[in-house]
Amino acid sequence: MLTEQVLSNVENVLLNGTQLILNQVFNLVGLDKIEDHTFRNLVVARLSQPLSKAGTVDYLKSHFDEDLQLHRIYRYLDKLHDTQKDTVQQISINHTQKILGGKIGLVFYDVTTLYFETDESDALREKGFSKDGKHSQPQIVLGLLVSDGGYPLTYSIFNGSQYEGRTMLPIVEDFVKRFDLQDYVVVADSGLMSKTNVALLESGGHKYIIGARIKNETEETKSWIFSLQKTDGQFHEMDTTSTCRLIVGYSDKRARKDKYNREKGIKRLQKAYSNGTITKENINKRGYNKFLEISNDISVKICLDKVEDDEKWDGLKGYVTNTNLPAQQVYEQYHGLWVVEKAFRVTKGTLELRPMFHFSPKRIEAHVCICFVAYKVYKEMERILKISGINLSVDKVLDIAKTITTINVKLPYSNKTVTKTMLLTNSHRKIAELFNPAFWNKWQ
Structure with a gap:
């Protein structure tokens, strides 16, 4: 009875359950200093069940008994970027310094593109080279800076047609100045490598490790590279200026991978060639199309000489640096770049950062800001699981919590x-x- x-x-x-857990992690990061319940709810919902803003309203009500009005969320997004971006980045940096023992020594930079489900372009949403293969749709370019271990530090948004090589210096210089960063090394991949970027990094007093475009080096440098003995795990270096070194390493594993990928690409080209689907429009430098050439100004064929030239580079990887670090350490720090790749993978996948359906710059900025904070909470949960010895992924924990x-x-x-x-x-x-x-x- x-x-x-x-x-x-x-x-x-x-x-x-997800709300209880994520609220706790949200607080542990220090984000509870932002006394804004709507912001907290939007971050937690993005981690729990990434949906449209209308779907988020329904989800928060049905699962957490939170009452939010859709029109109020949209009005909130219009002012979010101006009120919270600097604050959340400061909190993120403070927390990252704390868990890294007080110092941010390595900063990894990379860039990605985020497309929109629309055909309409504007000053921000423009068509450009898409890393998602969505070349016919407008996009924005997102630059992200993360620490050793992959903890997000800062980000910036550029219009969709912006060349990625011009995105790094503005973010790095703003970050270093705003947060008075000392004794750091900027790490970036070869997509950011240019003489201009290296010169600007040097003149700005930044230490750097950048992937080298060794195939674009001078004939003299390429002759030196081809003269090197290819021994697994061995590095060679040469001074390119009074402050900069080019380090070249060889790996048997990389050589096998390069060979496999090339043979796979050639098989695809041969199949397309046999089917008659290769035309003059296919002759470009994208992927393995670089092996194509026009024969007698009439037909397109695979150039075997280009294939043989490509084989010479199997297993070789170059790095440009102005640090005094040993070559092995340069190699190890450079290959920490996977943490940025993971950040993009999680934000685009788990957090569904894209595609985006917002159209105003302020709401686009707000959406990216919410996803940035959500990823910071995700990384802190990942860290807690690791130090606790619980062999579960963040995604699995959130599934259980549901x-x-x-x-x-x-x-x-x-x-x-x-x-x-x-x-x-x-x-x-x-x-x-x-x-x-x-x-x-x-x-x-």
């Missing part, structure tokens, strides 16, 4: 409402260990 009375007084049941419920019951005699979060399975209890037991709501 008492059980029936209690059950009849259940006021609501919420599937709010089955954690909280019930609110009004006691039949006192009319007091009590709350209980139900940790019913071993998986629930396992992820509950990540936080202080007092965090989980008990009978009150």
Whole structure:
């Protein structure tokens, strides 16, 4: 009888496990300093169930009992970038310095493109070279700076036709100046490599490690590279200026990969050639189309001489640096760039940063800002799992958390409402260990 009375007084049941966990991680990062409940809800929803803004309103109500009006969210987005971007970046940097022992020594930079589901362009959303293969759709260019370990530091948005090589210096210089960064090394891939960028990095007093475009070097330098003994794991270096070195390394694993990829690309070209689908328009430098040439100004064929020339580069990789680090350390630090690639993979995939459906610059900026903060929370959750020795991914933890419920019951005699979060399975209890037991709501 008492059980029936209690059950009849259940006021609501919420599937709010992700909200409870993500709110806690949000606070651990220091984002609770932003006293803005709407901002918190939008970040948590982006991690829990990335949806359109209309879908987010429904999700927050049905799962977390949060009341947000769609028109208010849109008005909120219009002012979010101006009010929160600098604050969230400062909080992110402070937290990153704390977990890295007080110093941000390495900063990794990379750039990606984010496309829109529309054919309409404007001053910001322009067509350009798309890293997603969406060349017919407008896009923006996003530059991201992360620390060692992949913790996001700062970002900037450029119009969709911006050449990626011109995005790095503005972000790096603004970041270094605003946050008074000392004793750091900027790491970027060969897509950002140009004589102009190197000269600007040098004149700005920045230490750098950048992937070299060794195939574009002078004939003298290329002759030197081809004269090197190809021994697995061995590095050679030469001074290119009084402050800059070119380091070239060889790897058997990379050589096998280069050969495999080339043969795979040639097979595709041969198949297309046999089917008669290769035309003059295919002759460009994209991918393995570089092996094509026009024969007698009439037909297109695969040039075997170009293939043989390409084979000479198998296994070779170059790096340009003005640091005094040993070659092996330059190699290791450069290959830490995967942390930026992962950041783009998670934000584009798990957090669904793109495609975007907003059209005003302010709402686009706000959407990117929310995803930036969501990724910071994601990385902190990843770090907590690692140091706790819990062998689960962030995505798996959030999936488990989606089955954690909280019930609110009004006691039949006192009319007091009590709350209980139900940790019913071993998986629930396992992820509950990540936080202080007092965090989980008990009978009150």
